[in-house]
Amino acid sequence: MKKTFTVVALVLIALALVMPASVFAAEKAKYAIVFKNTGNPYGEKQMEGFKNGIEEQGFEAILRAPDLPTAEAQIQIIEQLIAQKVAAICIVGNDYDALVPVLKKATAQGIKVFSLDSSVNSQARLTHVNQADSEKIGQTLIKAAYDMAGGKGEIAILSATSQASNQNIWIDFMKKELAKPEYKNLKLVKVAYGDDLRDKSVSETEGLLRSYPNLKVIIAPTTVGIAAAGKVLTDKGLKGKVMLTGLGLPSEMAEYIENGVCPYMFLWNPIDVGYLGAYTGVALVTGKIKGAVGDKFSAGRLGNYTITKAPDGGTEVLLGPPFKFDKSNINDWKKVY
């Protein structure tokens, strides 16, 4: 028994040392994207867009996502990518700061690091690919609420949990926008947190409706929250009395846009975001851009882009203005994502 073990073990080790080098041929450069967690259709579409963009340019794409939306899990994945000597890492961060040490390690090994959607500390990234101008998002949503409320009334925000940077940035911009004189008749009564959990978002929405019976509009800049709110408003027959808008997935919101509970909402195409990320990554690796303000590059079917200054001190690339979904176009988009 013991002898057999030893022999088998020795043979295996010998094989291991001899074989691998010959088995692998030369490979294309690899570009990796790491999303926040798995099982998220928005993330899947982003990664799909990234993959299309990378393969369009003749390289290989690696798509990774951890099963829990934590920073530790992403650190492990990044370590594995470093070992695979990828050309670039596109990170959708679960945490602004926690990934800095491992990303710096990647940079030290020559890998180009940039973030997408949910940014990481500007010191650890070359640039950030942002879906849309955060300020514009805030402005657009407030304007929508204003129009839906008929110029005055109470509004509330149903958020997720700010595990990643975007939610609070948008809410801050919304509050700033509300402070402007033209919105003086619009009152923000509460910011509720649904934690991106379906049942919690439902409870929070019901809570809002109970506590503020004169509520006119709910703004939910999170895909889970807006869908949950849509369901609650539909079930309670509040269409027309309480309006809903925010950022939502067309597939999730199709029902509520068609039945009128949500007159219109916004998002951007995550496929395009990923696609833009792909071109940004290649441009960084080939040296076309360095991630500094003013750098220009071409992003395939999306056209030309220029890098601009980001609110957190780093730089960013903006995809474009948010896209409006309403009754007229929801049918086309609900099957896409």
Add this chain to the structure above:
Amino acid sequence: MTEKTSTIDVNKPRGLRQYQWEIFLVVLFLAVNVVNSFLSPYYLTLDTFVSTPMNFLDKAFLVLPMTMIIILGNIDVSVGSIVALTSVLMAVSYNAGLPMPLAMVLALVISTTCGLINGFLQIKFRELSATIITLSTMTVYRGIAYVILEDRSAGRFPSWFSFLAWGYIGKVPFILIVFVLAAIVFAILLHTTRFGRMVFAVGNNKTACEYSGIRTRRIILGVSVITGLMAGFTSLFLTSRMGSTRPNVALGYELDVIAMTVLGGISTSGGKGRITGPLISIFLIGFLNYGLGLRNVSAQVLLIILGFLLILSVLVQNFTDRPRQKAPSKSGKSAAPTHRSDAGSGSDIHGNSA
């Protein structure tokens, strides 16, 4: 659970045979490495073997006390939450002005206190199983972390703090050195000291120990305190690796730690085991994860694999346990009341009829 007619097993294998499970693990480990190197050309480098452990060694600090816990016949699912709370409090206190070294000491104090609370609850409310107690404290500890830090993160530690998780002494990672030292201490503690022997004894037959005058309460308390302390170590290294912390760190750690321990051959019926098994399985699972990750295997598949591994390892152990412990009665079922599940006293994990 399986009964023993005598705790002195006259047929216990001697010599190399008693390391059967460890040998099996070592072979498995080699096989994993071979497969990994086939799967990816990036695997077989010195760097892999030296720096990859830095990724999972923080968890490994928890495997050491978990070995003791399971030998004792208990289980502890609150370890991840203790890590989270400790990490959060350390960060918050540092940012509030406490000097970093003191904050680190505070971290260890807090984690040990959490362990103390766990132990205290277990000895005061002996009817309750460790499972349910640690399930509750798990929620409470992490809940406190959320109350303190909500959805923010805290960090901005001094730059020397990252040396803990990222630093090398010569060519060897610092965390590896600390871990090896800790493992040696644990091995000595568990296998040579009186305390260690008593842990085995209590795990084997708690009631008999109590009637024999062994202070079972102190043992349980001691093990819980040690667990808390090690959770503090984990917290230090984990926080150092990330440079910042949130209330949701160390989520899911308990599953990984329990899996590593159980895979290491520590039987969940308690009372037996050796530290060597878990030590090997730490690296086994760590490198397995890493190798699969190098092939970019998706997280879903990894989940399934880990779940299977856990169940499989317990299954195999239960199978290899049985022949040696068959009672001389003719039915395979337990014919005599188990000495562990006395009526009225609570079920720890053996009292469990399943």
Add this chain to the structure above:
Amino acid sequence: MQSQDKMQTGQSADGLTKAASRPDASSRAETLVRNTETYRELGLAIFIIILSVTFQIRNPKFLSLANIKDMLANTAILSILTVGMMMVIITRGIDLSIGSTMALAGMITSLTVSANPGISPFLSLAQGMAVGLAAGLTIGVLVAYFKILPIIATLGLMNILRGMTYLISKGKWVSAYQMSTGFKNLSTGTTFGINNLIIFAVAIYIIYAYFINQTKTGRYIYAVGSSPDTAELIGIKRRRIILLVYALMGLLAGLAGVLWVSKFASAQGDTAVGYELNVIAATVLGGVSVAGGRGKVSGILLGSILFGILANALPLINISPFWQQFIQGLVILAAIISNVLLQRRNDRLALKKRVI
């Protein structure tokens, strides 16, 4: 062992001693007062009333009919799951995999409905229950026949089932527009003016109460949990009972999964992550002892309601959501500790009444 007086109240929690005694008329009054289980329930009920009053003061909308209906509907799913968990905990087990079972059952059912919109919603229910049953049977076999600890078996299966959910869904969600109206009405529709979910829950509780208190198998479950070896000695097929218990839990989890995705009109890969803790909390709150062999249907009903109030009321009274986990943990701790203390008191009283 149990005091014989407890037989009086009709619902002794310990199956083994129920058959034994004759009621003694004069001590019936004392029994009612001294019965700590009634104490426990009374305590729970009083706590619920106190909480409700407090919440009502902070927000007058709390006790409105509409809000109560909302809370009941939201708690219905939780209460269905506590039925299964009660049986599991009575037999000294635990099941951490129900969240994943719910997700898998919900996802499979939704995908089927999305591809075949004409399918009858009852068929979907059956499908979900079948998925849950399969999961439950697997756990039952592992625990009963392979002697794997429930916490380990369910921990492992929790991961496996969750991974399967992600794989089957290929990372996508099933959204409202892909679900047939019939399917969505499972949870949101009404029958005779009462929300369907509430009807499901009530039906299940009635069946369950009969099963656990009046049938042989039901009492056997208590017996196995109370003293597994004695149960085996007197001929109860312990392993089959344990298999049954986990199978039922799985079945209920599958049902709950379908109801969940129907209620929220969305099936996600991370549906109900961590939900098992809520279920365990509600069950334990209801007085089901984790030492095994003890628990009452009325208890878990109250436990679910209390838990439902806690979960649903917090947004109404402006308690920061970040306090929720902490409060829940404290409530669980308080519940299990008070259970122990009450039980000790009960045992002490029983000893005192012994005729030597």
